[in-house]
Amino acid sequence: MTEHLTTNEGQPWSDNQHSQTAGQRGPVLIQDYQLLEKLAHFNRERIPERVVHAKGAGAKGYFKVTRDMSAYTKAAVFSGVGKQTPLITRFSQVAGEAGYPDTYRDVRGFAVKFYTEAGNYDIVGNNTPVFFVNDPLKFPDFIHSQKRDPRTHARSQDMQWDFWSLSPESVHQVTILMSDRGIPASYRMMHGYGSHTFKWVNAAGEQFWVKYHFKTNQGVHNLSNELAAKLAGQDTDYLQNDLLNAIEQKDNPSWTVAVQIVPYEEGLNYKYDIFDVTKVISQKDYPLIEIGQMVLDENPTNNFEDIEELAFSPANLVPGIEASPDKLLQGRLFGYKDAERYRLGANYEQLPVNRPQVAVHNYARDGAMAQNQASGVNYEPNSSDGPTEVPTAQVHGDQLTGKTGHYAVNDDYYAAAGRLYRLLSAAEQTRLIDNIVMNLGQVTKPAIQIREVRQFYQADPEYGQRVASGLGLALEQIKI
Numbered sequence: 031m032t033e034h035l036t037t038n039e040g041q042p043w044s045d046n047q048h049s050q051t052a053g054q055r056g057p058v059l060i061q062d063y064q065l066l067e068k069l070a071h072f073n074r075e076r077i078p079e080r081v082v083h084a085k086g087a088g089a090k091g092y093f094k095v096t097r098d099m100s101a102y103t104k105a106a107v108f109s110g111v112g113k114q115t116p117l118i119t120r121f122s123q124v125a126g127e128a129g130y131p132d133t134y135r136d137v138r139g140f141a142v143k144f145y146t147e148a149g150n151y152d153i154v155g156n157n158t159p160v161f162f163v164n165d166p167l168k169f170p171d172f173i174h175s176q177k178r179d180p181r182t183h184a185r186s187q188d189m190q191w192d193f194w195s196l197s198p199e200s201v202h203q204v205t206i207l208m209s210d211r212g213i214p215a216s217y218r219m220m221h222g223y224g225s226h227t228f229k230w231v232n233a234a235g236e237q238f239w240v241k242y243h244f245k246t247n248q249g250v251h252n253l254s255n256e257l258a259a260k261l262a263g264q265d266t267d268y269l270q271n272d273l274l275n276a277i278e279q280k281d282n283p284s285w286t287v288a289v290q291i292v293p294y295e296e297g298l299n300y301k302y303d304i305f306d307v308t309k310v311i312s313q314k315d316y317p318l319i320e321i322g323q324m325v326l327d328e329n330p331t332n333n334f335e336d337i338e339e340l341a342f343s344p345a346n347l348v349p350g351i352e353a354s355p356d357k358l359l360q361g362r363l364f365g366y367k368d369a370e371r372y373r374l375g376a377n378y379e380q381l382p383v384n385r386p387q388v389a390v391h392n393y394a395r396d397g398a399m400a401q402n403q404a405s406g407v408n409y410e411p412n413s414s415d416g417p418t419e420v421p422t423a424q425v426h427g428d429q430l431t432g433k434t435g436h437y438a439v440n441d442d443y444y445a446a447a448g449r450l451y452r453l454l455s456a457a458e459q460t461r462l463i464d465n466i467v468m469n470l471g472q473v474t475k476p477a478i479q480i481r482e483v484r485q486f487y488q489a490d491p492e493y494g495q496r497v498a499s500g501l502g503l504a505l506e507q508i509k510i
């Protein structure tokens with residue numbers, strides 16, 4: 031049966047094609063409430079886009095446990111073989127705005143919200159295991175260098191390479207970004223990583239360090255520069271459409287979820303700093319343990335409500351999973367929820383897609399657009415039988431030493447990039463060099479090029495020499 035048109039207040043709406051006018055040719059009347067409301071609502075349709083990762087696509091699905099992990103974490107989401115937890119994902123570009131072409135070279139976001147019985151648990155990662163910087167103080171500057179030049183309002187190779195060339199901790203991630211993996215052929219065909227080291231705690235209170243890996247079951251596929259450029263013109267939303275169409279055709283994508291588990295003390299004494307997100311933990315030292323499958327089988331029914339209003343945060347943790355001292359992670363624990371209060375409003379956690387699938391009981395009340403509020407007591411302590419604390423949900427402390435201060439991480443950032451370069455096949459190495467030469471070659475200041483190539487040279491002399499020769503730089507210019 032056809033539904034009748036109503037206003038937002040539910041009143042029957044008689045005519046949605048012709049404004050009310052004073053006579054056939056007369057001016058429009060202010061009593062035409064439907065017209066005024068329609069124009070006013072239209073003016074308010076846009077909300078701020080995400081300050082990063084503005085362009086993206088998502089889908090719903092579930093996580094199924096294939097290996098019980100209760101020996102390492104009391105988080106129910108990872109215990110009990112066969113157990114399923116509903117989830118929603120969002121994949122994204124980092125630097126471009128909401129309408130940006132999907133096939134530009136960029137890191138891709140890989141965010142998962144598990145609706146667990148202990149509340150929402152988010153893994154907000156990327157398709158790379160490492161990141162460009164490891165101190166949250168550098169994040170806004172890094173992102174400024176990726177976004178538009180304040181004067182020309184254009185993206186600028188000078189800006190991004192200037193920042194990277196002065197931030198040697200970025201060279202590992204820059205090598206990944208310039209490799210084939212910088213342009214995935216599909217969100218379905220890329221791996222995902224939690225990137226940081228997190229803490230798991232079991233029911234006995236034993237602590238472990240953990241890294242997450244989502245291995246695509248579709249195989250990794252990437253686009254050539256030529257095809258990516260063509261698609262950017264032909265189908266701006268190429269990756270978004272690919273995900274939507276696959277699920278529409280019931281070709282549901284899935285990922286094998288695995289973890290690396292590091293005993294607590296061993297992690298503190300590992301050969302690299304496991305809380306430095308520019309580094310990986312060797313899979314030879316700590317092999318991947320498969321724990322489950324993530325399957326996406328449902329498209330959003332309304333993109334704005336399901337995806338634009340979706341709010342992830344690395345601070346969304348559940349008992350048995352805790353943050354680590356990773357400095358960048360610590361900054362992120364603040365950044366996301368603050369961004370979402372600004373982007374979506376103070377009560378963004380009450381929006382349907384963000385609402386946990388368990389009851390919420392606390393003393394928070396009111397604020398713009400508050401919904402589903404309890405009518406009971408709104409302060410604590412109280413003598414009104416209000417909700418009480420859960421001592422078992424307490425986090426497990428780490429022993430700290432040292433003095434407060436601003437500490438530089440004095441570390442070798444080059445070796446990991448060198449190892450990655452040497453792992454690539456000859457053809458992959460050639461494409462990596464070509465991509466760097468193509469992008470770094472557009473930089474207008476030779477000093478930036480020289481600084482960056484010195485990083486590649488320190489990673490591996492051959493790597494540096496090949497980029498230098500592609501750019502027409504002499505060996506003496508890049509040797510330190």
Ligand code: HEM
Nearest residue numbers: 080083120139140141155156161166169225361362365369
């Ligand atoms: C200090 C470092 C970082 C800060 C301050 C930061 C901040 C932010 C902010 C403010 C947003 C937008 C949130 C929203 O409006 O809903 C965002 C989105 C995102 N960030 Fe970060 N970020 C940082 C590092 C990282 C790292 C290291 C990763 C991956 C390992 C990452 C992955 C993501 C993803 C995937 C999204 C998009 C989430 C979505 O689809 O809604 N970020 N970030």
